[in-house]
Amino acid sequence: MHTAGGDFSIAGRALGSRLVLGTGGVSSPDVLDAIVEASGCTLATVAVRRVDPASRGGILDVLRAHGVAVLPNTAGCFTAAEAVLTAKLAREAFDTDWVKLEVIGDEDTLLPDAVELLDAAEQLCDQGFVVLPYTNDDPVLARRLEQTGCVAVMPLGAPIGSGLGIRNPHNIALIAERSSVPVILDAGIGTASDAALAMELGCAGVMVATAITRSRQPARMAGAFRHAVEAGYEARQAGRIPRRYLAQASSPVEGTPDL
């Protein structure tokens, strides 16, 4: 049977959806519940933060109720050492060895620190973690991460939360074309068409947080992204027409009446 989005798996785990949800910016467990339902996602990120005795449990409970796998991230880490310890804490807390590895270079751009990122990826892969690194839109760095044993690469479209879309489509296409692990476009997505473009460029999936959670109607936007990711994937598989400099009539010239 033809399934929308085709078969998609990471590290041998079948994922029913190519849309990975970031929970960052979600305003309440109820909103998260509606977003998860509308998005159809099967994998969602969470951050590792100090326990607040006043409020806890909501996010994990919602994700578990939907059967969504938890992908802990190392957001907020600036060094490999911080990221490795955060991944170990996440493994202990959530009973998963999957980690979305983020090692940030500065607070203004939140761009990845390539040197620390590669160091952390090597350490975590060596220790048996299933590593999905958030990386720059750099085909060479993406290849190096793949060579360290990362199970996917997650290049950015634009800075986190910026909503600027895919600033370097050519690099994203290069990364997708040359990678033998799934490429998941992460960060910078502003609206549904950005996600469709990512899929048309050859990405295996798209991760979206802010563009859904901070939209005016988050559940509605989650549904829009679900359709956009499926549409982009289908368009990629169907094969777009070549670009032409001049027009090519779609109606036949032959048989045109002499009027």
Next chain:
Amino acid sequence: MNGERHVMACSATVADLVSSWCTSPDGIAVARNREVVPRSEWATTLLSDHDVVEIVTAAAGG
């Protein structure tokens, strides 16, 4: 603990600290002096003066 000073009884363990701070140990992890304390060792890990403890869980994050 978690950036604040806490006075604990002598012979307090990591398990004591977790149960005093968290309603449930589910989805929780503990680092003591930048080392993870496995759940299986919470009850036998004694806290010492000047230990730096972080107790973490899931938060919304992209």
